[in-house]
Amino acid sequence: MKTTRADIEEILQQLTLDEKISLVSGRDAWSTKPIERLGVPSVWVADGPHGLRRAPETYLPGFGDQWPSTCFPTASALAASWNVDLLKTTGELLAKECLAYGVQVILGPGINIKRSPLGGRNFEYFSEDPVLAGELAAAYINGVQQHGVGTSLKHFACNSQEQNRMVVSSNVDERTLREIYLTNFEIAIDKSNPWTVMAAYNPVNGDDATANPFLLTDILQTEWQYDGVVLSDWVSVHLPVKAIKAGLHIEMPGNDGVHVDEIKLALETGALSETTLDDRVRDSLVFAFKAHEQADPTAHVDHEAHHQEAEAIAADCFVLLKNDHNALPLTPEKYNSVALIGEFAVKPRFQGNGSSEVKETKLTNLKDELAQQISVPMSYSSGYRLDDDHDTSLIAEAVKQAQQAEAAIVHVGLPQHYESEGYDRKHLHIPPAQVALIEAVSQVQANTIVVLTNGAPIDMPWHNNVPAILETWLPGQAGATAIAKTLTGVYNPSGKLPETFPVRLEDTPCFLDFPGLDRKLNFSEGVFVGYRWYDARKIEPLFPFGHGLSYTQFELSDLSISSQKVTQGDALTVQVKVTNSGILSGQEVVQLYVHDTDSRLPRPEKELKRFAKIQLAPGETKTLEFELNTRDLSYFDEQQGKWLAESGDFEIRIGNSSQHTPVIGKFTYESAEVLPLGFDVRTTLREWVANEETKPIAYDLVKDFFMTMPHEIVGDLWDFNIKNDFFMD
Ligand code: GLC
Numbered sequence: 001m002k003t004t005r006a007d008i009e010e011i012l013q014q015l016t017l018d019e020k021i022s023l024v025s026g027r028d029a030w031s032t033k034p035i036e037r038l039g040v041p042s043v044w045v046a047d048g049p050h051g052l053r054r055a056p057e058t059y060l061p062g063f064g065d066q067w068p069s070t071c072f073p074t075a076s077a078l079a080a081s082w083n084v085d086l087l088k089t090t091g092e093l094l095a096k097e098c099l100a101y102g103v104q105v106i107l108g109p110g111i112n113i114k115r116s117p118l119g120g121r122n123f124e125y126f127s128e129d130p131v132l133a134g135e136l137a138a139a140y141i142n143g144v145q146q147h148g149v150g151t152s153l154k155h156f157a158c159n160s161q162e163q164n165r166m167v168v169s170s171n172v173d174e175r176t177l178r179e180i181y182l183t184n185f186e187i188a189i190d191k192s193n194p195w196t197v198m199a200a201y202n203p204v205n206g207d208d209a210t211a212n213p214f215l216l217t218d219i220l221q222t223e224w225q226y227d228g229v230v231l232s233d234w235v236s237v238h239l240p241v242k243a244i245k246a247g248l249h250i251e252m253p254g255n256d257g258v259h260v261d262e263i264k265l266a267l268e269t270g271a272l273s274e275t276t277l278d279d280r281v282r283d284s285l286v287f288a289f290k291a292h293e294q295a296d297p298t299a300h301v302d303h304e305a306h307h308q309e310a311e312a313i314a315a316d317c318f319v320l321l322k323n324d325h326n327a328l329p330l331t332p333e334k335y336n337s338v339a340l341i342g343e344f345a346v347k348p349r350f351q352g353n354g355s356s357e358v359k360e361t362k363l364t365n366l367k368d369e370l371a372q373q374i375s376v377p378m379s380y381s382s383g384y385r386l387d388d389d390h391d392t393s394l395i396a397e398a399v400k401q402a403q404q405a406e407a408a409i410v411h412v413g414l415p416q417h418y419e420s421e422g423y424d425r426k427h428l429h430i431p432p433a434q435v436a437l438i439e440a441v442s443q444v445q446a447n448t449i450v451v452l453t454n455g456a457p458i459d460m461p462w463h464n465n466v467p468a469i470l471e472t473w474l475p476g477q478a479g480a481t482a483i484a485k486t487l488t489g490v491y492n493p494s495g496k497l498p499e500t501f502p503v504r505l506e507d508t509p510c511f512l513d514f515p516g517l518d519r520k521l522n523f524s525e526g527v528f529v530g531y532r533w534y535d536a537r538k539i540e541p542l543f544p545f546g547h548g549l550s551y552t553q554f555e556l557s558d559l560s561i562s563s564q565k566v567t568q569g570d571a572l573t574v575q576v577k578v579t580n581s582g583i584l585s586g587q588e589v590v591q592l593y594v595h596d597t598d599s600r601l602p603r604p605e606k607e608l609k610r611f612a613k614i615q616l617a618p619g620e621t622k623t624l625e626f627e628l629n630t631r632d633l634s635y636f637d638e639q640q641g642k643w644l645a646e647s648g649d650f651e652i653r654i655g656n657s658s659q660h661t662p663v664i665g666k667f668t669y670e671s672a673e674v675l676p677l678g679f680d681v682r683t684t685l686r687e688w689v690a691n692e693e694t695k696p697i698a699y700d701l702v703k704d705f706f707m708t709m710p711h712e713i714v715g716d717l718w719d720f721n722i723k724n725d726f727f728m729d
Contacts, residue, residue: 003289011038012282017274020281021263024244026254031058032288033254043291045152045196045231045252046101049108049124049140050074050351050476051358052094054101063357069097070306070477071351071358075110076455077317077473079126079498080548082589083613084139086316091143091151093306098149099299104291105150105195107355111137111184112159112200114456114499115529116514118425120162123352123455123474127498128530128545130180131608134187141192148294150195150287153188155233157181157215158523159200162424163515166236169203172523175601177204178636178643179527182219189226195287196229199248201236202521211239216247229287234355241266249280249287303361311478311485316587318486319471319495320549327407327447327468329489329551335406336376340367341383341398341441342411342434342451349413349453350479354421360477366411366451369484379405383441386415389431395440402445409487410438410466413453424515428459428505438462451483457501460542471495489551494587494613496548496657500530503542509533527635531658532604546591546608546658552582552618556590556654561665568645568672572628576654576663580616588656589613592626594633595651601635606653606661628652633669640675647671 015023019035027033027042034042046062047053052069055062072078072090081087098106110124111133119125126133141151158170158181172181188194197220200209209215210232220226229249237243237251240259251259266272320328330338345366351358367380383398385391402408412434419425429435442448442465449468452458453475463469470493472483485491502508509525509532516522528536531545555578562573578588590613593606610626633645647670655661677691688698 002293003286008282008285008289011040011285012278014038015281017267020277021260022257023281023284024240024248024250024263024277025257025259026250026252028059028254029061030055030253032250032284040285041288041292043105043288044103045105045107046098046103047108047355048106048152049110049356050078051356051360052097052101052103052106053356053358054103066359067101068303068359068361069101070303070310071360072310073314073317073476073479074123074352074356074455074474075126076123076498077314077475078140079132079136080319080471080473080495081313081316081613082132082496082498082611083316084135086313087136087139088143089309090313091140092147093309095144095147095149096299097301097306098144099147099296100301102295103149104295105152106144107152107154107198109137109140109151110154111188112155112157113181113184113529115160115510115523115525116424116508117428117457117499117502118505118514119160119456120419120424121352121354121421122499123419124354124356124421128500129498129608130183131187132498132611133184135191135611137184137188138191141188141194145192145195150291152196152198152231153185153194154198155200156185156197156209156220156230157200158204159202159209161515161521162420162422164519166201167203167519168516168521169206169519170521170523171205173526174638175636176523176526180529186224189224194228195290196231197226198231198233199236201233208236208238208243210237210248211243211246213246221247227283229283241272244280245272245276249284307362307478310476311481314472314475314479314482315486315491315493317473317475317495318482318491318493319497319547320493320551321469321471321543321547322463322467323549323551324467327449328470328487330374330407330487331489332374332376335447337405338370338374338376338378339398339401339405339408339445340370340378340380340411341402341408341437343382343384343386344411344413344453345370345380346382347386348480349416349474350476351474352420352455353416356421363477364480366480366483369481370409370487373484373488373490383410383437384412384431384433388433389415390433392433392436395433395437398437399440399444402441402448405445407447407449408441408445409449409451410441411451411453412438414455414458419455425456428457428502430454430458435462439465442466449487451487457499459502459504463542471497492551492584492586494548494550494589496546496589496591497543498545500534500541500545501543502534503540507534507539507541527604532607535605535658544657544659546589546656548589548657550582550586550588552580552584552586554586554588554616554656555579555581556656556663559652559654559663559665561652561667563667565668565670567670568630572667574626574628574652574654574665575623577621577623578614578616579621580618583618585615585617587613587615590624591655591658591661593653593658593661594628595653596633596646597649597651599635599646599648601637603635606658608658639678644673645669645671
């Protein structure tokens with residue numbers, strides 16, 4: 001039964017001041033405060049994002065004692081699918097598990113932009129690109145919320161590292177903030193309206209994200225008109241009054257009233273108005289009642305069915321990084337025996353560390369699953385120890401088995417303790433013993449296929465020694481089954497990298513500015529994050545953003561653009577044909593980038609604006625259509641305080657990787673912006689001349705000046721073509 005706004009106002013009027021103040025903090029670890037006498041329910045929130053971590057009670061930690069739930073692939077894997085339908089499906093499955101467990105909000109998705117591949121929670125975030133992150137997040141949120149369960153879009157904002165995350169200020173200029181670190185949130189909020197947004201631990205430009213007027217008032221409330229509830233990240237509110245004023249609704253977890261006196265004093269002194277408090281409480285009341293509108297006490301979960309779904313989801317996320325001479329898939333015709341090597345094949349790594357840790361309902365391993373999928377003899381050796389990075393004593397046995405087989409599958413990656421919430425990595429390496437294993441096996445076995453399990457990019461000094469590399473990320477509880485079926489061709493890999501894999505750490509955008517020092521983290525690379533950096537610096541990555549192979553091949557052709565001349569406010573329709581030119585069914589991810597040929601501000605070479613994943617049978621052709629708008633051509637102009645697209649020539653670049661965009665279309669954009677002069681005493685003559693309105697005035701000023709000056713001073717300057725020479729750059 002829906003609670004009307006009038007009901008909410010009625011309840012608000014009946015609340016005592018103490019009750020109102022109590023509502024700006026949660027009740028305990030996982031629930032908001034109820035007001036029983038007025039029928040205000042509590043809301044049970046639980047992590048997320050890639051599985052439900054439901055504590056036995058709302059006041060218990062839920063670590064170790066959490067109820068078993070389906071562990072889906074983590075965000076970096078899901079993002080590699082580039083499949084919005086898949087994200088929506090994952091959201092729906094999570095919602096069903098929440099309903100069955102009496103949880104009303106799942107604390108996800110995490111969409112912070114990945115500045116550095118070292119980020120400890122990169123496994124839990126989507127991408128280095130805001131459009132990819134925002135679109136996928138919106139799909140996940142819509143999937144969850146269509147079943148009457150809420151989400152928490154996190155962590156708002158610029159929470160892109162773990163070290164000292166509660167004190168290090170993310171210092172970022174407004175253009176970079178808007179174009180890179182807010183656009184993902186903006187897209188997600190605009191396309192899915194998450195019930196809650198979670199404010200981040202870190203300060204942004206010196207202001208705690210939980211008490212940041214620019215983020216919570218100016219952007220979230222005023223500019224984006226967000227009408228949901230802002231939760232704090234857990235134990236992140238240091239300035240409760242400033243937080244409430246800025247726009248925080250509920251401090252989590254419950255703080256046992258530790259801030260009540262401070263809030264009361266602020267109300268008494270007028271530092272905080274009761275109207276503002278009412279505004280926050282009103283939104284929280286709407287949230288509390290909405291959270292129970294679709295509660296279904298009879299809901300239950302078919303965990304086996306969800307496990308099967310988790311397998312198919314994982315398979316859509318794998319990225320075939322390399323596949324020389326079609327080393328994959330494994331077939332009896334190619335290889336009449338296989339050596340499987342790696343401890344991960346019996347002790348799978350399938351999720352990350354920290355608050356997102358799910359207790360899985362079931363777990364498969366590659367050794368058992370691959371044995372079921374192949375019909376030829378398969379040996380197994382552990383190759384390395386997960387509890388000792390340097391023990392190479394197991395390599396000899398692995399090499400022997402690899403020599404005796406016709407192909408070797410080496411399953412390696414990042415051990416659990418290498419990446420986690422709470423700390424960042426210091427390097428990009430996998431354990432040295434694993435590197436030694438790959439090198440030793442590849443020396444004796446030409447068909448050495450590396451299967452990677454890692455939540456974030458790694459370096460691969462050995463990549464030229466092997467013909468095939470399959471990136472499987474942290475693939476969830478059914479990941480091993482999906483890996484076995486992908487290796488044997490039951491699934492055709494279709495993932496693309498959502499994050500650049502660099503050759504070495506020194507090539508990365510924020511190598512000199514990560515993880516920050518003395519509580520300051522300067523985003524000195526500006527908008528040049530991820531592929532934007534490697535493009536600008538012409539640094540060749542190991543594997544580029546958007547890269548991923550298939551067991552079949554695809555061709556793009558027949559680009560058509562609805563107009564060669566686009567004026568401000570017009571939409572631009574782009575069509576392109578995609579053909580499966582191979583002999584197997586498969587999926588392709590078509591990526592559309594925009595290039596601005598000339599702009600006042602330095603802009604990235606190209607920026608992702610649209611993408612689509614499409615299934616094609618062998619020989620099948622389909623046409624994709626995308627629509628672009630002025631915002632897609634714009635940068636954020638700090639001087640003007642607005643998004644601006646400059647008049648001039650643009651390119652549409654379409655391909656299946658950021659470094660393979662063979663289909664290019666051109667058009668001219670005509671801006672209708674009349675920019676305010678914004679002149680002041682420091683305005684230069686060049687700026688006067690650059691503006692059509694003030695150019696004549698400038699010329700007159702210059703002419704009078706030069707005409708009155710003695711010739712021997714100005715020399716024959718007057719004779720030059722003054723309009724160009726005097727004003728030339
Ligand atoms: C954690 C995380 C956040 C999580 C919350 C509750 O510290 O930063 O993502 O949802 O606290 O566990």
